[in-house]
Amino acid sequence: MGFFRFGALGNRGFLGGLKARFEPAVSRVTFVLLLLVSVSFDGLLATPAWKHAREQLPSSIAPGTAPYLLLTTLAFLGLLLFAWALFGGFAAAVRYQGRLDGRVIDVLAGLVPSLLPIAFGYLVAHNAxxxxxxxxxxxxxxxxxxxxxxxxxxxxxxxxxxxxxxxxLPSSFVWYTQVALIILVHIAAVILAHDYVTRAARSVKQARRAEWPWIVDMVLYTMSSLWLLAQPLVKGG
Structure with a gap:
């Protein structure tokens, strides 16, 4: 994502590497979604709702046991499938609204680079x-x-x-820093998505129509990210 490319694909400049075309493969898209889901799942484990549900489990599924590990693994896989359905559905909406050529996986692969700044920003904010x-x-x-x-x-x-x-660091400082970082990376994500749809659409009108579903997706993901980040602070405060 940096300014210097060192021979890697992409344009020179900030976020230039994310303008390189991603291979429209399930494995590549899944890898990027795993970057998002892994941090989101870690944040989910810190929520009071998860901790309350964990306390209600029988002793045979207590934390540290093999059944509990299986349960958390299944929950992680379920979250990954949900991410696939969510972003895949919005990619299909982008394709439909913008009358874009290619399959849904092609459109999703074109939009996936816009998720990488979010994954990076959320990782930093989550561990700030x-x-x-x-x-x-x-x-x-x-x-x-x-x-x-x-x-x-x-x-x-x-x-x-x-x-x-x-x-x-006061909790308020941590919170506002996290909010600022999340907003900045989502702005970068919207810019990258805009760059893709303007290249993929046949006209400016279709490009503008194609942007709206992904913008809605970004807003929803921003809200969920901030909610997950706020849980430890709310619990601690």
Whole structure:
């Protein structure tokens, strides 16, 4: 996605690599959807609804057991199938509204690159608080990167006496940072989708009509992403 291509396909510039044509194969689309689903599923496990449902399970399906692992695996696969149905359905709507040529899988493969910024942004936003808290461990490492006993002891916080501050960042700061990041990557996604439909449609009018289903899809996914991100903060607050 970066500015420098290093011989890879795509245009030079930010998001230039995502303008390269994706192979219209089920495996390629599934791989991109897995990037989205894996983070979404991790967020789903942190919701109070899932935790409440987990507490209602019998002891034979308690966390840590093989049946519970099977249950979560089936839930993950179900979420993946739901993502396929959701994005595939909206891709079919884009194809119908814009009178685009090719199969639905061809249209979906053309729109799939617009999902990659969302996957990246949601991954960063989902782990932002974790990275911020555990990133504090770099301070004592800077003071003694090799862990040598003879290394001169530096002043606090660049020594082993530093303790992690779990309240380093206010919840409001984390939340608004996550919101800003999610909105920015969705804007990038809409731009990439717009670029595809303008190239695939036969006229400007058809391109504009084709954009609306995918925009609705982006709005729905933005709402669900923000809801999942808010759950740990709401629970903690």
């Amino acid at each position: 608080e974790y990275l911020a808290i555990n990133g504090e461990l770099f301070l004592p490492l800077i003071g003694n990167p090799a862990g040598l006993t003879w290394w001169p002891r530096l002043h606090y916080p660049l020594n082993d006496s530093y303790e992690i501050n779990k309240n380093l």
